[in-house]
Amino acid sequence: xxxxxxxxxxxxxxxxxxxxxHPHTHQHDHEHEHDGCHHTHPxxxxxxxxxxxxxxxxxxxxxxxxxxVEVERDLLERNDAVARENRQWFRDHALFALNLVSSPGAxxxxxxxxxxxxxxxxxxxxxxxxxxxxxxxxxxIRATGIPAVQINTGKGCHLDARMVQQAMNNLPPLNQGLLxxxxxxxxxxxAAFDLGEAHKVVVLSVTEGTDKPQKYxxxxxxxxxxxxxxxxxLPYVDFDVEQAIAYAQQVNPNIKVxxxxxxxxxxxxxxxxWLKENANEARKVRDxxxxxxxxxxxxxxxxxxx
Amino acid sequence: xxxxxxxxSMYEIIEETARKNxxxxxxxVQVELGVLSHAEPDALTFAFEVVTHGTIAEGARFDxxxxxxxxxxxxCARTVPLPKLGAPCPDCNGYQLAVxxxxxxxxxxxxxx
Numbered sequence: 001x002x003x004x005x006x007x008x009x010x011x012x013x014x015x016x017x018x019x020x021x022h023p024h025t026h027q028h029d030h031e032h033e034h035d036g037c038h039h040t041h042p043x044x045x046x047x048x049x050x051x052x053x054x055x056x057x058x059x060x061x062x063x064x065x066x067x068x069v070e071v072e073r074d075l076l077e078r079n080d081a082v083a084r085e086n087r088q089w090f091r092d093h094a095l096f097a098l099n100l101v102s103s104p105g106a107x108x109x110x111x112x113x114x115x116x117x118x119x120x121x122x123x124x125x126x127x128x129x130x131x132x133x134x135x136x137x138x139x140x141i142r143a144t145g146i147p148a149v150q151i152n153t154g155k156g157c158h159l160d161a162r163m164v165q166q167a168m169n170n171l172p173p174l175n176q177g178l179l180x181x182x183x184x185x186x187x188x189x190x191a192a193f194d195l196g197e198a199h200k201v202v203v204l205s206v207t208e209g210t211d212k213p214q215k216y217x218x219x220x221x222x223x224x225x226x227x228x229x230x231x232x233x234l235p236y237v238d239f240d241v242e243q244a245i246a247y248a249q250q251v252n253p254n255i256k257v258x259x260x261x262x263x264x265x266x267x268x269x270x271x272x273x274w275l276k277e278n279a280n281e282a283r284k285v286r287d288x289x290x291x292x293x294x295x296x297x298x299x300x301x302x303x304x305x306x
Numbered sequence: 307x308x309x310x311x312x313x314x315s316m317y318e319i320i321e322e323t324a325r326k327n328x329x330x331x332x333x334x335v336q337v338e339l340g341v342l343s344h345a346e347p348d349a350l351t352f353a354f355e356v357v358t359h360g361t362i363a364e365g366a367r368f369d370x371x372x373x374x375x376x377x378x379x380x381x382c383a384r385t386v387p388l389p390k391l392g393a394p395c396p397d398c399n400g401y402q403l404a405v406x407x408x409x410x411x412x413x414x415x416x417x418x419x
Binding site for chain 2: 069071073075076079157158160191213217221249
């Protein structure tokens with residue numbers, strides 16, 4: 001298992017291409033071993049595999065008494081490290097990045113299509129789509145005229161930070177704007193994985209149960225904003241908006257809520273304004289970073305040329 | 307089942323630690339898993355067995371140390387127990403709670419020979 005780059009899954013595809021059908025373009029230490037891994041690697045890894053344990057197994061002089069070794073490391077430390085790299089990259093490129101999560105069918109892609117149609121002339125938008133299979137969602141996004149990358153996770157139930165990092169290589173050069181990452185439709189697994197986004201946005205549609213936030217509290221706890229979508233259908237369904245909001249606030253008292261109908265347009269202004277404000281803020285943060293770096297360079301040059 | 311991904315990440319850390327310590331075999335693994343964390347103990351145990359099959363950690367005992375959930379109640383201004391996300395403060399019955407413990411997913415130690 002090459003768990004550094006996730007190729008143990010074997011089914012990951014980005015825009016239809018397995019990241020392992022070509023040499024890795026990202027750099028990482030590959031000091032782990034592939035012992036016990038039953039798959040083969042037809043591609044060129046730019047590293048050698050070490051099998052240190054084979055040697056120690058032959059070393060009869062090592063004390064066989066069991067001993068405890070303190071570890072104290074988070075299970076998700078590698079994902080979180082890549083997520084931090086992504087977050088820094090988004091900051092450096094003035095991208096306001098959102099991770100959209102929901103059950104399948106809550107309307108994430110339709111919401112994105114309408115959002116992009118409304119914003120694409122004001123601000124650069126790009127999309128990373130996550131699904132187990134098909135290019136359908138990326139094609140829907142591309143039909144609006146903006147760039148989209150499709151990640152197919154194969155059997156995977158969520159996106160992770162490495163997949164997003166790899167997908168970014170397939171996007172055109174970016175400098176300022178909005179990055180929407182549409183996660184695999186799943187209210188459970190994506191909650192655990194930081195992708196480097198500014199916020200998780202959970203989309204709950206009124207055709208689902210009012211008690212979804214109670215049933216799947218982890219996701220509503222992790223999200224900073226909840227969009228209650230398809231509110232144009234409220235007359236036809238048994239969904240209590242106030243109760244759903246109350247349930248969401250029970251697991252996350254600070255969650256921001258917007259009621260929206262992507263198709264009819266209700267609530268879209270509030271959503272679009274929130275996006276624009278945050279995109280502007282991302283630009284200001286980047287500009288401040290650049291000014292701080294320029295000041296630092298000037299200070300250093302002054303010291304070099306007293 | 308994201309526990310499989312978690313188990314793979316876990317194995318990576320175990321393998322690296324074992325190698326650095328010149329271990330021949332991993333006998334047991336101690337994992338701290340908060341009750342509010344994103345992993346189910348049974349699913350993680352199953353995934354651990356699958357992921358470690360044929361490795362230096364095959365057959366290792368998998369010990370899960372459950373950490374209780376705690377939260378800071380902003381109304382009561384004190385730490386209160388939180389058995390699950392969405393549970394109210396046991397004192398004021400409110401939900402103005404910020405989790406302070408129980409979301410851990412951490413390898414505490416491994417036992418090697």
